Amino acid sequence: MHRIKRLPQLMHSLKARLIISAMLLVLVxxxxxGVTLNDAFKLQVKSASVKELKAYVYSILAVTEVDNQQLLMPEVLLENQFNVIQSGLYALITVPVKPSAPLATDTTDNFAAKLVENNAIESKAVESQPTTLVQQTNPSNNSTRKVAWRSNSLLGIDLSAAITTAVHTAAIFPQPEKGQGQFSEIMLNGEPHLVYGFSASFETEQFNKLGQPQLTRFPFTVYIIKDQSDYQLQVEAFNQQLWRWLLILMAALLSIQLLWLWWTLKPLTRLQRELAAIENGHAKQLDEHYPTELNAVAKQLNTLLNTEQNQRKRYRNALADLAHSLKTPLAVIQSQKDLSPQSFEQVNQINRIIGHQLKRAQSAAGSAWHLGVAVVEVSDKLVRNLPKIYCQPRITITEDVDRKAVFKGDASDLTEILGNLLDNACKAANAQVLLQVKTEQAQLMITIEDDGMGIDEALHTQIFERGTRADTYQQGHGIGLAIVRDLVDSYQGQLTVSRSTALGGAKFQLIFAV
Known part of the structure; x- marks a missing residue:
């Protein structure tokens, strides 16, 4: 389930999309x-086999003779495989039988028995062979045929099963039209064989008893039967070679495409890494040595960063000048001896408001995306200095800080936040203050606890208002926590107050997104 949820997120990555599309292109x-080449090779091999069988048919036709309506064949053929028993290459000639022939009504079973008997007789001429009949029904030519001749390679082979099957299917043993050839497949002795049949006819002119010329015809069909083992071996060998090399090619293409994608997307990876460095405060600008398509983006981002930094610097300088210019008149007013207590309090209030507003205005939260500071750099300084101020009674600050934790903001803002919270904790504590910083689930969590009296739950909201101070704090003007609240809000963080379970006093917890 977790992987299913991650899949839509993965598809938002350009790198993932390119890699998946490249893999699909190769794997599909x-x-x-491969399948197309395999089919094409099978067709080519089958076509070559048909041509080979046709050539054997012509070689048989070349030595075939007819005398007085009798088929004459030589004892030995030129192609030696026809002479070797069960060589895998066989020849067979069938002739039609007139309907009035005595054996024309023989059934298939009778033919099979007679064919087995006929296979046991080796003849030198067709005239001495016993005629074997088969009532072979063909869709285009219903006729009864008999085996007129067979090659010596067929001796010892039972053709009854093959021809009986052909009789029932009327298609496996082909019966083509005169002058036409037909290709088919049969099972012979449990092995697949290719069959090519070709029908021809000898025509001779003879004179009848009246001395008139009369045309006589001797139709017959030549069958060449060849074992498919060579055909299958060629196909299997081609398949093995084809898929072996396709797998090698597939692995090579995937490797090349992955390397190519890595090289192509390398500038984007570098841009992402540099943006992360700027975001964490480790760099201020992008390197402008990028490809043409990204170089303009890098320049624009650098221009934006420089403009924002310069504007922020001028803004802070102007606010600093404003604060400096207001200090002198306020100091003069406060030095007046005839100033009433009410007027003196109002001047202090003005001073506090000005300080508070200046702190808010100087916050860098609006540009925090490209700022970053290690929390430990700020916390270590505060932990070293605060015990020197609060030495009577001595306050011990325990620090438990993740050294890799980063605050996505300005260092001065983090100093202001931690400084105020730690200062208030030291004021309220009896002897111990605990600072914890950790990063969990893309969140920066900062916790400050003390062993003082704690803060009444009714005051958890009021203490963040300007001028409000908890009774346990004897010093300060009451604007520190308000400044902390405003800074945390500007960074869209969370600030909560509760009671510490470890030390018993107050517990302030800050949560920021990282």
């Missing part, structure tokens, strides 16, 4: 090419 296209 190459198998399709």
């Amino acid at each position: 296209l190459l198998p399709i090419v």
Whole structure:
């Protein structure tokens, strides 16, 4: 389930999209090419086999003779495989039988028995062979045929099963039209064989008893039967070679595409890494040595960063000048001896408001995306200095800080936040203050606890208002926590107050997104 949820997130990555599309292209296209090549090779091999069988048919026709309606064949053929028993290459000639022939009504079973008997007789001429009949029904030519001749390679082979099957299916043993050839497949002795049949006819002119010329015809069909083992071996060998090399090619293409994608996307990875460095405060600008398509983006981002930094610097300088210019008149007013207590309090209030507003205005939260500071750099300084101020009674600050934790903001803002909270904790504590900083689930969590009296739950909201101070704090003007609240809000963080379970006093917890 977790992987299913991660899949839509993964598809938002350009790198993931390119890698998946490249893999699909290779894993889908190459198998399709392999299947297509395999089918094409099978057709080519089968076509070559048909041509080979046709050539054997012509070689049989070349030595076939007819005398007085009798088929004459030589004892030995030129192609030696026809002379070797069960060589895998066989020849067979059938002739039609007139309907009035005595054996024309023989059934298939009778033919099979007679064919087995006929296979046991080796003849030198067709005239001495016993005629074997088969009532072979063909869709285009219903006729009864008999085996007129067979090659010596067929001796010892039972053709009854093959021809009986052909009789029932009327298609496996082909019966083509005169002058036409037909290709088929049969099972012979449990092995697949290719069959090519070709029908021809000898025509001779003879004179009848009246001395008139009369045309006589001797139709017959030549069958060449060849074992498919060579055909299958060629196909299997080609398949093995084809898929072996396709797998090698697939692995090579995937490796090349992954390397190519890595090299192509390397500038984007570098841009992402540099943006992360700027975000964490480790760099101020992008390197402008990028490809043409990204170089303009890098320049614009650098221009934006420089403009923002310069504006922020001028803004802070102007606020500092304003604060400096207001200090002198306020100091003069406060030095007046005839100033009433009410007027003196109002001047102090003005001073506090000005300080508070200046702190808010100087916050860098609006540009925090490209700022970053290690929390430990700020916390270590505060932990070293605060015990020197609060030495009577002595306050011990325990620090438990993740050294890799980063605050996505300005260092001065983090100093202001931690400084105020730690200062208030030291004021309220009896002897111990605990500072914890950790990063969990893309959140920066800062916790400050003390062993003082704690803060009444009714005051948890009021203490963040300007001028409000908890009774346990004997010093300060009551604007420190208000400044902390405003800074935390500007960074869209969370600030909560509760009672510490470890030390018993107050517990302030800050949560920021990282």
